[in-house]
Amino acid sequence: MKGHLRQRSPGSWELRYRANGRTVTTTFRGSKTDANKELRRLLTLVDKGQHASSGSMTVAEWMERWLGFVAEEQAPYTLDKYRYLVTSYIVPGIGKHRLDRLTPGIISDFYSGMLGRRGKPLGPRTRSQIHACLSGALKRAGKLRLISYNPATDCSDQLPRFEKTEMTVLSAEQSRQLLDAAMGTQLYPAVLIALATGARRGECLGLRWRNVELDRGVIRNVEQLEQRRGQGVRSKPPKGEKDRSVNLAPTHVEMLRRLKVQQAEHFLSCGVRHSRDMFVCGRPDGSPLTPETLSDMFGKFVRRIPGMPQISFHDLRHTHATLGLEAGIPAKVIQERLGHSSITMTLDLYSHVTGTMQEQAAAKLDEVFR
Numbered sequence: 001m002k003g004h005l006r007q008r009s010p011g012s013w014e015l016r017y018r019a020n021g022r023t024v025t026t027t028f029r030g031s032k033t034d035a036n037k038e039l040r041r042l043l044t045l046v047d048k049g050q051h052a053s054s055g056s057m058t059v060a061e062w063m064e065r066w067l068g069f070v071a072e073e074q075a076p077y078t079l080d081k082y083r084y085l086v087t088s089y090i091v092p093g094i095g096k097h098r099l100d101r102l103t104p105g106i107i108s109d110f111y112s113g114m115l116g117r118r119g120k121p122l123g124p125r126t127r128s129q130i131h132a133c134l135s136g137a138l139k140r141a142g143k144l145r146l147i148s149y150n151p152a153t154d155c156s157d158q159l160p161r162f163e164k165t166e167m168t169v170l171s172a173e174q175s176r177q178l179l180d181a182a183m184g185t186q187l188y189p190a191v192l193i194a195l196a197t198g199a200r201r202g203e204c205l206g207l208r209w210r211n212v213e214l215d216r217g218v219i220r221n222v223e224q225l226e227q228r229r230g231q232g233v234r235s236k237p238p239k240g241e242k243d244r245s246v247n248l249a250p251t252h253v254e255m256l257r258r259l260k261v262q263q264a265e266h267f268l269s270c271g272v273r274h275s276r277d278m279f280v281c282g283r284p285d286g287s288p289l290t291p292e293t294l295s296d297m298f299g300k301f302v303r304r305i306p307g308m309p310q311i312s313f314h315d316l317r318h319t320h321a322t323l324g325l326e327a328g329i330p331a332k333v334i335q336e337r338l339g340h341s342s343i344t345m346t347l348d349l350y351s352h353v354t355g356t357m358q359e360q361a362a363a364k365l366d367e368v369f370r
Contacts (some may be wrong), residue, residue: 002017003042004016004017004034011031012028012029013035014027015027015038017042018046019042024100025207026042027103028105029104030104041148041149045148052148057098058096059098060095062141063090063091064086066140067086077228080228082133085130096343102138104151104152107151110154111159131152131155136151151351165294167349168309168312169311169315169319169322169323170309170311170315172323178308179192181301186289187298190205190294190313193280194317194320195319196219197221197246197248197337198320198338200239202224204280206221206235206279206288207279207281208276209274209277210277213256217250217253218247218248219245220245221243222237222243223235223238224237226237227290233290239338245311256280260274263278298312299313317338319336320337322350324337326353329344331350334350
């Protein structure tokens with residue numbers, strides 16, 4: 001079977017061949033040698049009966065169809081993220097192109113011209129998320145034989161590398177200072193839970209008093225609050241769908257006892273009886289506090305504390321893990337407290353601490369063998 005190759009403009013080639021009883025025309029961007037290779041690859045697929053076709057379906061039409069597929073497979077928050085990337089970047093950038101005529105050159109130009117708000121270049125993380133979303137959608141199209149191959153796979157090396165930002169954690173003294181400053185404020189319960197257990201933001205806000213066993217000194221993380229764009233807040237299982245119990249230090253048990261009494265007295269003064277179903281970190285009227293509100297309040301609060309590092313609420317989770325490892329708590333126990341899926345994740349995330357632990361281990365071994 002033969003195909004035809006014609007140059008449209010410098011670096012742009014028209015590929016024309018017969019497949020499934022019709023003439024197929026597509027555009028390839030690159031050198032003439034690479035265009036010939038692509039034409040031979042397409043003709044080989046035709047010979048093997050593996051040539052795919054999506055008709056006149058555009059990228060925009062396929063992305064909307066793909067979102068329908070993943071709606072039943074992904075968590076609501078992840079689906080919201082995909083929909084945002086599709087509607088804000090992918091469809092405006094390449095949505096008009098036919099799906100079966102999408103080439104690495106088109107995607108490469110799209111990546112090169114991606115801009116964010118106010119015309120500024122997109123950050124490396126956002127660009128990587130766009131690539132992951134587009135590549136995943138095209139991979140599904142390939143499995144359904146709508147396209148012959150995934151052109152996004154040839155563009156992954158074009159994405160900028162983003163360096164992991166250095167983790168900001170508080171020292172033990174700064175942690176005590178933060179707790180003292182937060183005492184008596186609406187932020188105190190969430191700050192206390194995060195520092196005492198390493199719970200995530202949503203887990204702190206989803207904690208109810210019925211899951212705090214003060215006599216045993218145990219907190220059970222069985223639900224978290226999730227905030228979705230335009231849909232308010234909902235309760236869902238913890239990340240990984242696994243409940244976990246975390247033991248409390250006696251000091252933190254006493255702090256929570258006093259907090260529970262204070263909340264009960266507050267609600268009694270409002271004519272409301274305190275119940276086990278109430279949120280530990282809720283609003284003064286008993287309603288749940290939203291994740292974004294908590295982060296916003298915490299950021300403003302930290303900026304008002306003299307000498308306090310400018311940290312996010314999530315950094316309290318890192319602080320809990322770092323202080324625990326520095327105190328000699330085994331990494332496996334820290335993994336269980338944080339709810340990580342594997343100890344490898346914990347060790348990779350807190351490698352800055354494990355390096356210091358290696359030095360301490362070497363010093364102790366030196367004492368033994370000396």
